[in-house]
Amino acid sequence: MRSIKLKNLTKTASGSCVLNQINLHIPAGKFFALLGPSGCGKTTILRLIAGLDQADSGEIYLDEEEISKKPINQRPINIVFQNYALFPHLNVFDNVAYSLKLKKLPKGIIEQKVFQILESFHLASHIYKLPSQLSGGQQQRVALARAIVGEPDVLLLDEPLAALDFKLREKMLIELIELQDKLKTTFVYVTHDQFEALTVADQMAIMNHQGEIEQIGTPKQIYEFPISSFVARFVGTTNILNGTLHHLKEESEIDCHELGRFKVYIPQTKEWMKEGSSIQMSIRPEKIFITKKPAQNFSNHLKGSVHSIVYHGRSTQYNIILKNHTRLQVFEQNEEHFPQEVIDYDNEVFLYWQKENAVILEK
């Protein structure tokens, strides 16, 4: 297991995608996710690490070794493609054994390794079939087996689950986590699906449309403490309110004009948090308490009416209209079969949240 360091990587292309001075450290032996909207450059980063493309400037390090100029086939890095790219004229065994045969390992050892890995992936019964005879999920596992049988130092995965249906995807995510845990190989997982990223990652990075990295951290850090409205909006859903920041003696407040003034909690003061500056406040829908009766012991509250209700099984989503026509989303977990309070369309409701549960963002 080895770490990857990207230093000042820049790449321009005649298409829309640009990589702009990317600096990234992917720790060894961890499951790292790279999340971002389609076309933002995350696949490009993967291809640069694999050697399939060349950056215009910058360096790539595998531990301390600079590999930017190393040819593709000499890098101990393998990749699982989105469309699997299984060799259609070779059967499962030959596909998986491909890299081992190139290394000229003895036949017996190759057989042993291939059989072993196909066993663990539950593919033993398909060993002499052609890729066209396999289902999507099976093909995906063959692609995975082919990539890891040669014990690479790093495994790159380019949206590997995109072509699978929901249930299968959930299952494969768990299997991938367990696999990485067992192998301790550094995994770099690229996706535009935030659910996937949050599920698998030990550490993750979010990229924006301009080919820049917005934030790096653990899934929890990124979800609970986004540093920009892009991150707050891209990962999960959130409510954003605009206002002016005021530092009072004991605590800080955000003045959201007609909506009122709300107390905010600032864990770490940043440079842009000046008195009177325009800022944004992000409150996640699940952090808001919704009720028809007034409640006590909350830092902040708002009044609104219920515009629409969406039932999600585990939770109910309420879309609330505030007095200045701003909309807020609220999630409430459906804890009880027979809820004590039933909230219906056009009801007047109170929204409460604690000041620690909101995050202020730079505008």
Added chain:
Amino acid sequence: MLKISGLLMVASTYLFLYVPIVVLLVFSFNLEAFPSPWKGFTLKWYYELMHAPYLWKAFGNSLIVASFSTAISLTSGISLIFYATQGGRVGKFLALFYANLVIPETILAVSLLGFFSLFSIPLGLTTLVLAHTVLGLGFVVPILYARFVELDPKLTEASLVLGATSIQTFFKIILPMLLPTIVTTGLLVFIISFDDFVLSYFTAGSSTQTLSLYILSMIRSGVSPMVNALSAVLLFLSSLLVLIYFSLKTRTRIV
């Protein structure tokens, strides 16, 4: 209504295509030579065919020319693809080969004749092979290259990432995947060369005969049941080859 007239039209077209052939076949078994009507069944024309003096030499020549020109054009075509896989920019040269289809064979044949006489190259099997290879290249290169670009580039990338060099990738991945197309195109080019007339007419010279030229000489000396018999045999061979071509095309569409 439309259906019936459609079927009628198709039926009559196929009738038009096959009546001469069927007639030809039937009368290859006729006891007496034309112009007599049907007298009885016989295989004697086929026996005579077997012993026709220059027929087998011509047949052999056609076979040799077709084989060599197919082999050379296929090899050149594959080499060109190899060059493309190693980073060569083939795309822009491709247009050069489209001209083969656009220039009428007569003009090409005439030009080649001029070329050969200018450089005092004696006409014969060699010039035939040279000419037919040009014909073949016009098919081989565009068809193979079109199939090549259809291949998923990710397959090449996967091979490289797994540790193969470009050359290994060519022989282990690209070439096997192109094989069905290579075989069917080879078959196509072989037939085109074997059946060719115009090019052979101008580049064969006086001492060499291909099968087409032989048939021409037979036609010039009038109708003869031996030609009927020859037609039957060649038709049978063609049908066989078309069957092979079809079964290859439908069976091996892997990707």
Added chain:
Amino acid sequence: MKSKTTLPFMIGIPALIWQALFFYIPLLITFFSSLLHFTEEGLFLGFTLEKMALFINPIYEKVWFSSFCLALSNALICLIIAYPLAYFLAFTGKRFKNILLFLLIVPFWTNFLLHVYAWFFVLEKEGFLNIFLKSIGAINEPIHFLNSLFSIMVMMVYYYLPFMVLPIYFALERFDHRLIEASHDLGARPLQTFRRIMLPLTLNGVRAGFLLVYIPSFAEFVIPELMGGDKQMFMGSVVSHYILGEKTASLGAAFTVISSLILLISALFFYWLLGYLFKPRKSNA
């Protein structure tokens, strides 16, 4: 990076060399020999358009005109027969389709001269058709089918039909059948659907087929010579006559060059015309 592609280049180059050597250079030689002026002994005197000028002559103009008419009518007849045939082929059931395709390709893959012979056999003075007609009492004297424009046309269509059918067939294969249903759904009559939907979308196939028939037909000399006898002179026969003659080779070259030009221009014209008539048009909304 440079040394990496040198060896593959060496390997890849034969195809290019061959093409250049045996295709383009001969053509260039033909082109230039039509312009060059040699004395009896073969001394090079310079460029001249004299030889070309020789052919600006009603006799030759008639030859070109005949070739033009032959090629055009052949292409048109083939198109009219081929399109419905290709349509039928593309939309029939699988098994029937394979049989029909097989039957279409077998003659295509059979020796060219045998086709000629087959029709020879049928149309000759003492050939099959005459014998048949005589036997059923329709005629008393054998009809001279051969040596006529009729027999030439029959043979041309017979040989060139698959060239027209196959490209159109491939274009129709890729054609989404549901478009026809949608068009009928919206109220169009079959002819309108054909004109507005099918033709524009299969235009490439039609163009390809048209050129694949028109261009070779223009230079065709075997069929007219064998089936038409000496009645008509076409471009191909003139070329072969001159080229194979003793001292007329360079004249032949000149004639070839001019003929090629005429052929090229007319072919391009028809290519454009087909596009103009049938290309998908932007509506005047």
